[in-house]
Amino acid sequence: MTPSWIALIVLAIAAAGFVLARSRALRAAAREGRRLHSLPGYYGWTAALYAALPALLLLAIWLVAQPAVTRMMVWPVLEAEASANAVPSLMMADVQRLAAGLDAAVETGRLSREAARDLPAGEMRAAMAAQGVALGSEVTSATRDAALRWRRLAGVGHLARTIAVIGLALAGAAWGVSRAAPDFRARNAVERAMRGTLISAALIAILTTVGIVLALIFNTIEFFRLYPASEFFFGTTWSPSFGGGSELGILPLLWGTLYISLIALLVAVPIGLFAAIYLAEYAHRNVRSWAKPMLEMLAGIPTIVYGLFALLTVGPLLVEAFGRGGYLGLGWMQGGTAVMTAGLVMGIMLVPFVSSLSDDIINAVPQSLRDGSLGLGATRSETIRQVVLPAALPGIVGAILLAASRAIGETMIVVLGAGAAARLSMNPFDAMTTVTAKIVSQLTGDADFSSPEALVAFALGMTLFVITLALNVVALWIVRRYREQYE
Amino acid sequence: MTDIPQTGPLPDGQTGPRPGSLLVTDDRTKRRNRAEARFKAYGIAALAIGMAFLAALLWAILSNGLTAFTQTYVQLDVPLLEEKLDKDGDRDPAKLAKVSTFGYAPLIEQALVEQVEATGVETELAPKALSKVLSGSAAAQLRDRVLANPELIGQTVSVELLASSRVDGYLKGRVSRASLARDKNLDAEHLDLIDAWREAGIVEKRFNWSFITGADASDSRPEQAGIGVAMLGSLFMMLVVLVLSLPIGVAASIYLEEFAPKNRFTDLIEVNISNLAAVPSIVFGILGLAVFIQFMHLPQSAPLVGGLVLTLMTLPTIIISTRASLKAVPPSIRDAALGVGASKMQAVMHHVLPLAMPGILTGTILGLAQALGETAPLLLIGMVGYIATNYPEGVAEGFLSPNSAMPAQIYEWAKRADPAFYERAWGGIIVLLVFLLAMNLIAVLLRRRFERRW
């Protein structure tokens, strides 16, 4: 039985439980001449929840666990052959495809149950081709045995799954119905269940973080087993080659990341800050009402658009000015993709980010401080520079840190605008690359996921995650403390 | 406030500790006022630069992208010769289907030659070279038409065939005679022909519906590429995001805002959520790759996986905005419900949640808009590099079979070598921005319509 059928049956049992429990509660109340503790619907819901929740949970766990368990049990059959040649994950994939093909063949009637079991390894590939399942190579006897074992285990597993899940649903429903009596506090039970649901929804946030950390840590450890950590952190050369002998030093990537972020902040912070000051302190209400949303439009534009803008508009423009034969006659720039290109465009992207955060923060400075300063005969700019900004400084530092974290983690602009060459150079018109850009290029290539060239992406991701997390934690802490000061 | 210095003696009878009349601005004040004016000018300049950035961006998008919405077509009278297409003359569909596009190409070439003669253009181009003005898909286009309607065989039909991307570029001003010098796909001689045909009304630019509804095409046929299939991919992804993130986000927010006790565990969840909102999106891509594809073996490039990743990414945003909406409902509402004997859960579900709903929906729409434009995580789960040439066959396939998504498709086009694809990429951006604008507009209207002041 397929999982969706099982789920449907469970839901049907839950519905039946609802009806039974509700009517039982009503009948019991009428017989005993008492009032129900809760509305009758709650008794129904109790039974339905007892029936559906544990059963569906079991089904979900089973769906995730069964393939993993089966793989573990089939593996010994393949082990001997694996040590000799091919990559384990690919062999396992072949086994699974073969097993699925045999299933399909039996289902369509092309092979009988017995024939499927007894088919020699040599004939399997042809049989599968007839079924429309393409296999990479001739089927070895170990693969055949493994596939047959897979089928057997899967069959047993599926049967057990059906029985266990439906049995659990029936038991839950029965228990729920049996409890439907006037003095049972059904509403409280239902609300406890709802509360549990709410808590598990909130826990997804934690699960996501745990998932990120686990995904990064396991693969990073795997990477450091294949490639020394000291060379990764302190190496100054980045030259992956899928044939082996890669040099995977993170320093050139970190340099490119920081250089681009620095240029982005040099663009975004003054412009964003002054725009925020103007909007908060000088602008007429009418100007503010259209200028602020316009500026924030920049924040709503997807980063792919900025990437394209860097690649196709800003890059060529910069080359025209700074490139060889450009009208400034400097010849500093070789191609359109460069640190400057990505940095400038990223700066544009960050302007609204800096300005709207600063705007909030400047507005949180109490008006009484401005009045005090103006009342002493200070000009507006003196008031802003000497009273408002110092008071808002922690918040603004927090905003800049958040912007820096954004810049470091930004991907699309650097993938399209910064170039692919990893180098340690001071020239901002050189093409360089960043941590994020290399995560993309190492994971979208054709590399096997178990090679150091692909696994390095996880170590890069880990580095990125740690840096941005640290920046965020510090920034959020500063901003929160700042807000509390004036609340 | 003026800088006009007053001449003449100062009025006497000053009693203040400092000399100087209010009517005379002293030097120091003048200097301070100049500093004030400068400071204000910096602010205006910063705002103006910000606006200029926005204008430059919009100009780049519109000037480069609008041309993608028109496409050049060539009007030809093609004789559908029976002896080439249906030797037996029995119109058997199975046999007709066996004639490949190679069977149709000569017919088109012949039509081109005839058209050259009919319009009286002098050209030295061979018939084979003539067909370079048409898209490589022209023969397939004709074949599809014949297979759909076999009765046409034997007649001469007037068809509009897609012009090649170079010809299209020439009409749009992207390709010039000078730029063709190094291009083996088209010669200046073709352009003479096109000029003549343009005057005769045979070559024409029309609105390009197939860009909006069509599928992506191979590297060599930019004129045929459309964003329709990727749009569908995005739609399926957004459905997944909506169905998952709205209930989960609302449930999590209700718990945190209404039920959670103030303890370290709650603090942990809160800090977690605000940090997750600032984690780089590429990290969510790594998570999706490791968990959904490597560990759970879900299909690569599938909108389902994309939707799951984007859900995890959008959840913090939705939770933060939902909590703000719940917080905006005044406590008196809760007290009133509790006062008539409702349980806390009933007070929240029957009173607080409905009142907060407009705010929640606004936040959700804005979260969806953010997810719709997100590209980086999609790169890692294989939604780029997959060429979306076919529409999904059904709803289940829509979620599970490989597809692209709008931003991924735009990225894909931006990476291709032929600059004709850049126009498509900018055009794709216009389509994407129209969607984002619409979503934001809905959010703003929703807020205006239901905004409540307590």
Next chain:
Amino acid sequence: MNDMRTMDNTVLNETKITARDVHVHYGTTHAIKGVDVDIADRTVTAFIGPSGCGKSTFLRCLNRMNDTIPGAVVTGKIKIDEADIYDSRVDPVQLRAKVGMVFQKPNPFPKSIYDNVAYGPKIHGLAKNKAELDEIVEKALRRGAIWDEVKDRLHAPGTGLSGGQQQRLCIARAVATEPEVLLMDEPCSALDPIATAQVEELIDELRQNFSVVIVTHSMQQAARVSQRTAFFHLGNLVEYGETGKIFTNPEDSRTESYISGRIG
């Protein structure tokens, strides 16, 4: 301080501020409706009246703080020492150095006590060097009657002081720019009775050097600290005269109603 003082303080100093036919509009609200008043030098003048009567608005006209509120329009003439402060040649920045202001809520800057007081002298360039500035700060703090309490912690943040101390610091800050007029907008409304008494004592001392205008909610306070009192009602100046006379023998029935607590 005793209430007898108001009786024997009938000597009128020369006029410092003259206001004629002053109107203030906020958008469509007509907040001040044609006020005429003469404010004497070296005297404490109190503005009293029910909330929303315009007394604070009028006070803010005297150093053009209303300029900082978008939509506020002031018409009429206000002269300080014969110079019209709404003349186009007058720089409000320069004016405010001459007409200092203390606000309802103590609003020390988030800086040290020293920097709070030195702020005004610094921006107006009153000190040539550090020693001079130190001197100005000390003098101002002494005038603000807070020197003894803070002289050992001049570099501690001003926000760390108690409410009454903060308000006296703000007064010292206003005094440091050597103003001729000191405007106080309900300076004691956020203070406890002991701090209020200290500030009131200080106001009485400030009379030696400045023309002080104080807006207050409390009639007792007006009676205690001022020599002259102006009663505002609904944007009009109803009655203006010797404090003793206003409180004992008002001419206008509205003043009498307010004093006796029937309106307010």
